[in-house]
Amino acid sequence: MRTIEWDHDRDCVVMVDQTKLPAEYTTYHAETIPELIESIELLRVRGAPALGAAGAYGVALAARRNEADDFGAYAEAVAADAEAVASARPTAVNLSREVETVTTELRQCTSIPEARERTLAAAEEIADTDVERNKQIGDHGADLLADGQTVMTHCNAGALATVDWGTALGVVYSAHEQDKDVDVIANETRPLNQGSRITTVELQEHGVETTLIPDNASGLCMQEGRVDAVVLGADRVVLDGGERFGDQGVVFNKIGTYKHAVLADRHDVPFVVPAPHSTIDTERSADEVEIERRDPQELREIYGTQNAPEDVDVYNPAFDPTPMELVDYLVTETGVYEPPLDRATFEEVDDRVTVE
Amino acid sequence: MRTIEWDHDRDCVVMVDQTKLPAEYTTYHAETIPELIESIELLRVRGAPALGAAGAYGVALAARRNEADDFGAYAEAVAADAEAVASARPTAVNLSREVETVTTELRQCTSIPEARERTLAAAEEIADTDVERNKQIGDHGADLLADGQTVMTHCNAGALATVDWGTALGVVYSAHEQDKDVDVIANETRPLNQGSRITTVELQEHGVETTLIPDNASGLCMQEGRVDAVVLGADRVVLDGGERFGDQGVVFNKIGTYKHAVLADRHDVPFVVPAPHSTIDTERSADEVEIERRDPQELREIYGTQNAPEDVDVYNPAFDPTPMELVDYLVTETGVYEPPLDRATFEEVDDRVTVE
Numbered sequence: 001m002r003t004i005e006w007d008h009d010r011d012c013v014v015m016v017d018q019t020k021l022p023a024e025y026t027t028y029h030a031e032t033i034p035e036l037i038e039s040i041e042l043l044r045v046r047g048a049p050a051l052g053a054a055g056a057y058g059v060a061l062a063a064r065r066n067e068a069d070d071f072g073a074y075a076e077a078v079a080a081d082a083e084a085v086a087s088a089r090p091t092a093v094n095l096s097r098e099v100e101t102v103t104t105e106l107r108q109c110t111s112i113p114e115a116r117e118r119t120l121a122a123a124e125e126i127a128d129t130d131v132e133r134n135k136q137i138g139d140h141g142a143d144l145l146a147d148g149q150t151v152m153t154h155c156n157a158g159a160l161a162t163v164d165w166g167t168a169l170g171v172v173y174s175a176h177e178q179d180k181d182v183d184v185i186a187n188e189t190r191p192l193n194q195g196s197r198i199t200t201v202e203l204q205e206h207g208v209e210t211t212l213i214p215d216n217a218s219g220l221c222m223q224e225g226r227v228d229a230v231v232l233g234a235d236r237v238v239l240d241g242g243e244r245f246g247d248q249g250v251v252f253n254k255i256g257t258y259k260h261a262v263l264a265d266r267h268d269v270p271f272v273v274p275a276p277h278s279t280i281d282t283e284r285s286a287d288e289v290e291i292e293r294r295d296p297q298e299l300r301e302i303y304g305t306q307n308a309p310e311d312v313d314v315y316n317p318a319f320d321p322t323p324m325e326l327v328d329y330l331v332t333e334t335g336v337y338e339p340p341l342d343r344a345t346f347e348e349v350d351d352r353v354t355v356e
Numbered sequence: 357m358r359t360i361e362w363d364h365d366r367d368c369v370v371m372v373d374q375t376k377l378p379a380e381y382t383t384y385h386a387e388t389i390p391e392l393i394e395s396i397e398l399l400r401v402r403g404a405p406a407l408g409a410a411g412a413y414g415v416a417l418a419a420r421r422n423e424a425d426d427f428g429a430y431a432e433a434v435a436a437d438a439e440a441v442a443s444a445r446p447t448a449v450n451l452s453r454e455v456e457t458v459t460t461e462l463r464q465c466t467s468i469p470e471a472r473e474r475t476l477a478a479a480e481e482i483a484d485t486d487v488e489r490n491k492q493i494g495d496h497g498a499d500l501l502a503d504g505q506t507v508m509t510h511c512n513a514g515a516l517a518t519v520d521w522g523t524a525l526g527v528v529y530s531a532h533e534q535d536k537d538v539d540v541i542a543n544e545t546r547p548l549n550q551g552s553r554i555t556t557v558e559l560q561e562h563g564v565e566t567t568l569i570p571d572n573a574s575g576l577c578m579q580e581g582r583v584d585a586v587v588l589g590a591d592r593v594v595l596d597g598g599e600r601f602g603d604q605g606v607v608f609n610k611i612g613t614y615k616h617a618v619l620a621d622r623h624d625v626p627f628v629v630p631a632p633h634s635t636i637d638t639e640r641s642a643d644e645v646e647i648e649r650r651d652p653q654e655l656r657e658i659y660g661t662q663n664a665p666e667d668v669d670v671y672n673p674a675f676d677p678t679p680m681e682l683v684d685y686l687v688t689e690t691g692v693y694e695p696p697l698d699r700a701t702f703e704e705v706d707d708r709v710t711v712e
Contacts, residue, residue: 023662185671188655188663190546190570196655196664204665211669212655214546215571216612220647220676223600223614244579256572258579259615266618299544299552299568305659306379307544308552309560313567315541320576 013057015045021197040088047161052094056123058085059102063119092235127163134165136333138174147180149228154187155254156194157233158202167274168231183209191298222267230264234275242287249324250286261326274331277351292318369413371401377553389437396444403517408450412479414441415458419475448591483519490521492689497527503536505584510543511610512550513589514558523630524587539565547654578623586620590631598643605680606642617682630687633707648674
């Protein structure tokens with residue numbers, strides 16, 4: 001199955017429950033909006049593109065579950081649910097954007113049955129488009145890799161971060177399709193261990209040779225010449241760096257990304273960011289992007305065991321900004337771009353899903 | 357109590373069992389050489405200076421427990437035990453060095469009772485000297501800090517890494533003695549979490565304001581201007597960088613140290629390495645220092661819970677080398693040194709403990 005999809009039998013959202021990996025590969029059915037929001041908050045579903053689909057399916061779920069009789073009241077209630085889904089996590093642009101795409105569809109409807117049908121069709125279109133675009137990203141990115149190379153990746157920008165195929169790991173899968181035997185060094189990615197729990201499982205399933213390292217070992221790996229490219233995802237790319245980064249763009253991605261960019265720069269290792277255009281925010285500046293701070297308990301406990309004093313202060317930001325001067329290649333479904341980026345190129349791309 | 361000391365009632369080594377932190381602050385008695393070696397291997401006792409004391413006490417333990425009647429056979433057996441203790445972990449020079457100091461003492465003895473007494477006296481002298489030197493290091497290092505500053509530290513180069521007071525954290529304690537209110541950002545320090553389990557506990561006990569972060573957040577902390585100095589320990593400092601680093605010295609320390617040095621360099625944050633002269637290896641080059649690779653299970657499981665596929669390949673080096681070009685200050689018991697280091701300065705220091 002895909003990472004997230006519509007269960008037509010139960011008429012609800014179904015997803016791979018990523019909080020259960022690597023011990024169990026199980027699914028979770030979100031039958032209600034609170035269950036879907038909880039799934040986003042708990043990271044049962046995570047990764048910017050998958051969150052986009054979660055948002056889209058969320059509007060469909062709201063539209064199909066709401067029991068109001070009057071269309072006006074119905075539309076208002078569904079829009080409120082949609083708004084709640086969009087706010088479940090703040091950083092990835094995809095979530096709120098795809099909620100908006102489907103909400104726009106809703107607004108064009110004139111009856112409840114029409115809204116129920118068209119919101120689901122729009123969500124399905126968004127999911128299908130994600131898979132198609134990821135394959136395009138993978139193919140473009142794989143052109144940057146050679147047979148026998150080793151890629152370092154951080155967090156999980158794989159099939160499980162998208163609806164399918166993945167962005168960063170999609171590049172690896174596409175390389176394998178091009179008969180290039182590319183290995184992966186996967187960073188553990190504390191504090192939520194997406195690298196050890198998710199990326200390794202996914203890569204093993206795809207038959208990719210994988211070595212897990214603690215995040216602290218990535219510098220040594222580069223120093224020892226073990227890394228031919230760093231390839232990782234993006235939660236949001238902005239073209240305006242704001243006060244801190246000036247007129248260069250900025251990649252917001254999993255905490256630790258910035259460190260790897262600095263190290264890759266020092267060791268002349270290409271730093272590659274595959275990301276769909278839907279991740280590229282041409283409107284906001286870096287100053288306007290909120291960096292989510294997550295629960296201190298993620299550090300104070302690991303898997304339910306005490307890892308630090310119960311009352312210790314914790315700073316636990318989920319993302320960090322990497323200025324474009326440290327990025328060698330931005331890879332989208334339309335091609336490979338070398339910073340500095342030309343704003344017009346990205347503003348011209350119409351990456352909205354058109355529902356037919 | 358000290359981190360490691362001699363229990364005169366039970367005539368054996370007693371140590372704070374650091375594998376039980378932060379949940380329990382308990383002690384472990386090593387009554388035999390296998391128990392002491394196991395304690396070193398399991399990291400019940402860890403940190404280069406504490407390992408030096410463990411090695412020294414280990415020779416005393418061997419000398420006091422061996423039951424041979426003939427002095428020749430006795431001395432040979434004790435020396436063999438000493439050798440086994442020295443090999444329990446490969447990277448920190450202190451362990452083998454202090455084993456050697458006490459073994460040299462043993463060789464000067466002519467009877468078993470004399471050997472039993474003199475080896476223990478030598479070990480006690482080494483432990484006392486460690487504490488005294490740490491206070492000197494702390495005082496020198498504290499001169500580099502100002503009131504209100506925030507120090508980032510990695511792993512635990514604190515009282516619990518030494519016999520007492522600590523090196524990196526000793527600098528913070530000395531700063532507080534100088535009425536400078538210095539806070540600490542403690543990196544979690546995967547995969548063994550010495551930062552979250554040990555450093556935080558120790559700092560809280562000393563009344564130092566402490567914030568725990570995931571290792572991945574250290575780059576963002578520097579980018580956000582939260583860090584005034586990175587202060588961390590050294591397991592071994594060599595003056596000859598060997599093939600990879602040339603004629604500059606190299607600091608071998610906990611995996612992840614190198615990344616922090618690169619980041620500190622980018623952000624113009626002073627990178628400070630407090631370490632006793634006993635840590636400075638004037639003989640070997642960086643090429644001759646073996647980097648210990650630890651058990652893959654340290655990544656595959658955390659606190660007994662599965663964290664990765666059971667069969668995933670793991671690269672788990674315990675240390676990394678940081679070239680001296682990235683170090684701003686090396687702080688020893690004799691003062692503050694700014695690289696490039698003058699070899700003669702360090703070769704002249706007689707840091708051997710003289711047993712009176």
